[in-house]
Amino acid sequence: MRSVATFSRAAGTAGRSLLAPVPAAILGLAVVVFAPGIPLAGGREASVARSPQSVVQAVEAIGITVADLDRSVGFFSRVLDFEKVSDREIAGGDYERLEGVFGLRMRVVRMRLGDEAIDLTEYLVPKGRQVPVDSRSNDRWFQHIAIIVSDMDRAYAQLRQFGVEHASSGPQRLPDWNPSAGGIRAFYFKDPDGHPLEILEFPEGKGDAKWHRKSDRLFLGIDHTAIVVKDTGSSLRLYRDALGMRVSGESENYGTEQEHLNNVFGARLRITSLRAGSGPGIEFLEYLAPTDGRPAPGDAQANDLASWQTRLVVKDVSVEETPLRAAGGRLVSPGRIGLEGGELGFRAGLQARDPDGHALLLIELPEPRN
Numbered sequence: 001m002r003s004v005a006t007f008s009r010a011a012g013t014a015g016r017s018l019l020a021p022v023p024a025a026i027l028g029l030a031v032v033v034f035a036p037g038i039p040l041a042g043g044r045e046a047s048v049a050r051s052p053q054s055v056v057q058a059v060e061a062i063g064i065t066v067a068d069l070d071r072s073v074g075f076f077s078r079v080l081d082f083e084k085v086s087d088r089e090i091a092g093g094d095y096e097r098l099e100g101v102f103g104l105r106m107r108v109v110r111m112r113l114g115d116e117a118i119d120l121t122e123y124l125v126p127k128g129r130q131v132p133v134d135s136r137s138n139d140r141w142f143q144h145i146a147i148i149v150s151d152m153d154r155a156y157a158q159l160r161q162f163g164v165e166h167a168s169s170g171p172q173r174l175p176d177w178n179p180s181a182g183g184i185r186a187f188y189f190k191d192p193d194g195h196p197l198e199i200l201e202f203p204e205g206k207g208d209a210k211w212h213r214k215s216d217r218l219f220l221g222i223d224h225t226a227i228v229v230k231d232t233g234s235s236l237r238l239y240r241d242a243l244g245m246r247v248s249g250e251s252e253n254y255g256t257e258q259e260h261l262n263n264v265f266g267a268r269l270r271i272t273s274l275r276a277g278s279g280p281g282i283e284f285l286e287y288l289a290p291t292d293g294r295p296a297p298g299d300a301q302a303n304d305l306a307s308w309q310t311r312l313v314v315k316d317v318s319v320e321e322t323p324l325r326a327a328g329g330r331l332v333s334p335g336r337i338g339l340e341g342g343e344l345g346f347r348a349g350l351q352a353r354d355p356d357g358h359a360l361l362l363i364e365l366p367e368p369r370n
Contacts, residue, residue, distance in 0.1 A: 075192055225282055
């Protein structure tokens with residue numbers, strides 16, 4: 001079994017980052033109920049100076065790197081009812097600088113479920129590393145999307161019919177003593193590359209109102225993407241204070257149901273949800289216990305199969321660089337990259353990684369035509 005110690009890149013130029021990591025201090029923060037700018041213990045402050053333009057307008061899509069695009073498209077369409085929207089092959093220096101991968105040629109398929117979208121990307125060259133076979137839900141390279149279902153029992157039966165790999169022991173109903181999560185039913189499973197996915201059913205009174213509209217569909221859309229973080233405060237410093245996302249909820253989850261959902265014995269999680277103006281939320285999973293989750297490798301790259309990419313719409317990419325660095329982010333691309341062709345639907349982008357190594361792609365959308 002591969003451990004994080006062997007999750008390192010072989011010597012050679014193929015797949016190496018075009019830039020050395022940008023050093024940045026990762027500062028702490030108190031619990032989310034503190035407002036930005038309030039002094040914290042030890043004299044630290046929560047706020048990060050940012051331009052009024054420095055606000056994420058939308059979570060536009062979630063990207064997943066896959067080994068065999070046709071296989072993955074088939075999985076998401078047949079098993080989960082996603083619809084294929086576009087299919088493009090991309091190469092060139094602009095995209096090499098944007099993704100931090102030299103000599104790339106990639107095929108990107110956008111798939112949609114309800115109002116939300118994912119981008120499946122196969123790197124035709126250079127190939128990246130496999131997902132470590134011993135990955136656990138508390139390792140900090142963990143990321144998933146939560147797919148809302150109208151009927152958990154039917155959805156689980158469909159997954160079983162297609163022989164999907166379990167990550168949870170089975171669907172779990174979170175206990176009623178937890179006011180934030182009580183009554184929610186959830187199940188983790190894996191796609192053909194080993195990426196964790198979740199199906200989620202909200203009881204009445206929980207979740208966005210759109211998930212409770214009458215529908216004949218079984219799989220409805222994507223509520224959020226979840227990422228494991230070492231420290232909620234440090235992550236809030238980037239996502240809330242630097243990028244302007246708003247905290248929309250928080251809870252502390254533990255007990256046998258949570259342990260069996262995450263398949264981590266003794267799991268106790270601090271969960272913090274954030275939202276932009278539109279699109280899926282971003283959910284922090286901080287493991288208060290156990291604390292043996294492994295950090296993401298420092299040389300993780302976009303073509304590694306464990307790499308996800310959250311696409312965030314901003315008005316002006318160039319104003320984000322300083323706040324990102326100040327909040328513990330690391331730039332992957334050398335500043336704003338303009339994309340004349342806009343093959344992927346945006347005119348400029350900037351890739352960065354958050355304090356835990358999760359990839360963010362900040363994008364500017366084309367100006368609307370008159």
